[in-house]
Amino acid sequence: MKRRNFLGGTAVAGAAVAAASVGKAAMAALPEPVLQTRSDTMPPLLPSSGQPYNPVVTLNGWTLPWRMNNGVKEFHLVAEPVVREMAPGFKAHLWGYNGQSPGPTIEVVEGDRLRIFVTNRLPEHTSVHWHGQRLPNGMDGVSGLTQKSILPGKTFVYEFVARRPGTFMYHPHADEMTQMAMGMMGMWITHPKAKHPLIDEVNRDFCILLNAYDIDPGSYTPKTSTMLEFNLWSWNSRIFPGIDSLNVRLNDRVRIRIGNLTMTNHPMHLHGHEFQVTGSDGGPLPKPARHSEVTTDLAVGQMKQIEFVADEEGDWAFHCHKSHHTMNAMGHDTPNLIGVDHRGLARQITNLIPDYMVMGERGMADMTEMEMPIPENTVPMMTGDGPFGSVEMGGMFSVVKVRRGQKPGDYSNPGWYAHPAGTVAYEWTGSLPEPARIDAAGGQSMPLIQKPKKDPEVLIRKPSVHSEH
Ligand SMILES: [Cu+2]
Numbered sequence: 197m198k199r200r201n202f203l204g205g206t207a208v209a210g211a212a213v214a215a216a217s218v219g220k221a222a223m224a225a226l227p228e229p230v231l232q233t234r235s236d237t238m239p240p241l242l243p244s245s246g247q248p249y250n251p252v253v254t255l256n257g258w259t260l261p262w263r264m265n266n267g268v269k270e271f272h273l274v275a276e277p278v279v280r281e282m283a284p285g286f287k288a289h290l291w292g293y294n295g296q297s298p299g300p301t302i303e304v305v306e307g308d309r310l311r312i313f314v315t316n317r318l319p320e321h322t323s324v325h326w327h328g329q330r331l332p333n334g335m336d337g338v339s340g341l342t343q344k345s346i347l348p349g350k351t352f353v354y355e356f357v358a359r360r361p362g363t364f365m366y367h368p369h370a371d372e373m374t375q376m377a378m379g380m381m382g383m384w385i386t387h388p389k390a391k392h393p394l395i396d397e398v399n400r401d402f403c404i405l406l407n408a409y410d411i412d413p414g415s416y417t418p419k420t421s422t423m424l425e426f427n428l429w430s431w432n433s434r435i436f437p438g439i440d441s442l443n444v445r446l447n448d449r450v451r452i453r454i455g456n457l458t459m460t461n462h463p464m465h466l467h468g469h470e471f472q473v474t475g476s477d478g479g480p481l482p483k484p485a486r487h488s489e490v491t492t493d494l495a496v497g498q499m500k501q502i503e504f505v506a507d508e509e510g511d512w513a514f515h516c517h518k519s520h521h522t523m524n525a526m527g528h529d530t531p532n533l534i535g536v537d538h539r540g541l542a543r544q545i546t547n548l549i550p551d552y553m554v555m556g557e558r559g560m561a562d563m564t565e566m567e568m569p570i571p572e573n574t575v576p577m578m579t580g581d582g583p584f585g586s587v588e589m590g591g592m593f594s595v596v597k598v599r600r601g602q603k604p605g606d607y608s609n610p611g612w613y614a615h616p617a618g619t620v621a622y623e624w625t626g627s628l629p630e631p632a633r634i635d636a637a638g639g640q641s642m643p644l645i646q647k648p649k650k651d652p653e654v655l656i657r658k659p660s661v662h663s664e665h
Pocket residue numbers: 429461462463516517518521592
């Protein structure tokens with residue numbers, strides 16, 4: 197309980213949600229769009245009207261307020277350029293909704309009648325597709341196919357009933373490659389209207405949207421034509437160490453809703469607990485189909501809900517298991533220099549480039565300690581200080597903090613786990629005998645006929661076009 201990085205300094209900030217007035221007279225009939233200027237995790241938005249439900253918490257995000265208008269829940273989304281702090285010291289110029297990218301989470305209840313105003317303040321046309329919803333075809337948001345595009349400056353209205361409970365997303369279906377690479381997306385939660393046989397009540401309900409960007413070190417705007425080689429792998433457009441931890445109370449039932457709007461799959465891995473996938477895009481999973489696992493893969497465009505009882509105290513890593521996805525911009529596409537002695541070479545290069553710095557000859561971990569100058573507006577490729585040193589991670593990485601003393605409803609950061617004495621891996625200080633090398637000849641099924649007389653060498657003979665006759 198040392199460092200109380202009260203994420204809820206943000207509790208106050210929840211109130212800092214600034215209501216901006218856009219041409220009040222012109223938009224008198226619309227709900228005023230609510231804009232968010234901060235990238236902290238906002239406390240759950242308790243429903244003040246309509247049917248009650250147990251709200252979610254969007255990691256480094258927020259939920260869009262609504263107003264009731266004659267029994268219809270009205271929201272106002274504004275598509276616009278935004279500046280998103282992806283991690284302290286690194287801001288990206290993105291497109292998003294209502295001041296942030298991703299846009300605010302939309303929370304509704306099964307059976308709600310909805311009216312969503314979408315104002316386009318982008319320099320090009322857009323539309324909003326309500327990914328996974330059952331709705332009238334003309335409300336599906338595919339520009340050209342089911343509606344006219346929303347031109348810059350125009351506002352469109354979408355109306356439908358939230359027909360089935362679950363975890364959904366929203367994103368444009370207009371110049372998608374550009375608009376999604378720029379960060380236009382958000383999560384949508386439809387809560388069940390009554391106790392649902394396949395949807396358990398939980399104590400904590402988190403939302404994470406997986407997204408990816410290609411922003412050159414030192415620059416601000418994503419390269420939108422990148423197909424696969426993204427260099428920033430993010431949750432809710434935040435990268436570790438900029439992603440808040442998931443703070444829960446010991447024995448809480450925890451749900452994490454994950455959606456994937458990147459161009460590749462992400463095996464999501466939780467330490468110290470087993471979880472069950474309780475539902476996906478199509479709805480809740482029948483109970484006999486559920487099984488426990490510690491990693492679940494999210495395909496592109498997919499949504500899943502995982503649930504577990506947080507019954508082990510500690511700071512448990514939760515991350516994508518692709519090792520490049522837990523690394524920030526500068527770690528990709530570099531040569532492997534392990535074992536290369538470049539002392540002589542370095543001396544020669546230093547004559548030409550005085551600041552030349554050799555790196556990577558003992559692995560890449562040195563990079564986390566090296567005070568290497570990096571371009572402005574760039575985060576180190578792997579970083580984050582833990583209680584025992586650098587965590588050497590970036591990108592899609594956070595920590596589930598399970599604490600006995602975490603109060604119900606308290607999402608603040610409890611600080612680092614205080615490990616009970618004798619429960620931390622420790623250094624062996626006794627003598628270290630030479631290891632015995634196993635001298636066996638291969639496996640049981642295919643033993644070597646003869647032991648080689650000398651150390652084998654690798655001989656490579658390349659097939660030659662100038663074959664000898
Ligand atoms: Cu990944």
